[in-house]
Amino acid sequence: MGEGTESSVKRDNQDIKDENTHAPEDGGVQYYTRAEVQAHNMIEDTWLIIHDKVYDITRFMEEHPGGEEVLLEQAGADATESFEDVGHSTDAREMLQQYYIGELHMDDRKKESKKEVYITTSKDSKSWTTWLIPTIAAVLVGAMYRYYMLEHRSS
Numbered sequence: 001m002g003e004g005t006e007s008s009v010k011r012d013n014q015d016i017k018d019e020n021t022h023a024p025e026d027g028g029v030q031y032y033t034r035a036e037v038q039a040h041n042m043i044e045d046t047w048l049i050i051h052d053k054v055y056d057i058t059r060f061m062e063e064h065p066g067g068e069e070v071l072l073e074q075a076g077a078d079a080t081e082s083f084e085d086v087g088h089s090t091d092a093r094e095m096l097q098q099y100y101i102g103e104l105h106m107d108d109r110k111k112e113s114k115k116e117v118y119i120t121t122s123k124d125s126k127s128w129t130t131w132l133i134p135t136i137a138a139v140l141v142g143a144m145y146r147y148y149m150l151e152h153r154s155s
């Protein structure tokens with residue numbers, strides 16, 4: 001039992017080391033997972049995701065012209081939609097650069113493209129209904145025509 005605990009501790013340590021290897025000391029880009037960003041969801045430690053980029057906006061909270069409450073609501077999460085909904089100015093977009101700390105991890109971005117695939121699939125099922133309705137209509141018209149012809153022959 002003791003051994004099991006030990007190995008899980010080792011695995012945890014390895015995970016931490018793996019994350020640290022992305023450190024941008026060499027000028028590379030730092031990647032963060034959604035889970036990592038989510039941990040920074042409080043007023044004195046606030047991160048946001050906007051357009052797959054990660055921002056540490058802790059020091060901006062009090063300065064935000066739209067108030068800190070709206071930012072706190074989005075803290076640790078993807079704020080792309082709400083940021084765009086407000087229709088922020090070019091100035092606001094330029095301000096973002098000051099708080100940039102890295103990119104959202106590629107694995108976490110794929111969820112978006114999976115959604116697109118899903119939409120394409122649902123479009124396919126739409127075309128399935130587009131041919132089914134005319135087919136039923138054609139069969140009905142055919143049946144009515146036959147019935148009409150039989151009626152006329154017998155009379």
Ligand code: HEM
Pocket residue numbers: 048055057060064065066067070071074079082083086087088089090091092093095096099
């Ligand atoms: C770090 C990210 C953000 C920056 C740098 C930023 C910056 C700004 C700036 C400069 C303004 C003044 C108006 C303008 O220039 O567009 C503003 C207004 C505002 N922002 Fe943000 N903002 C950010 C994120 C957000 C988010 C995530 C929300 C929504 C949840 C939000 C909601 C608002 C609102 C409601 C206003 C007030 C609009 C008004 O009174 O007309 N902002 N923001």
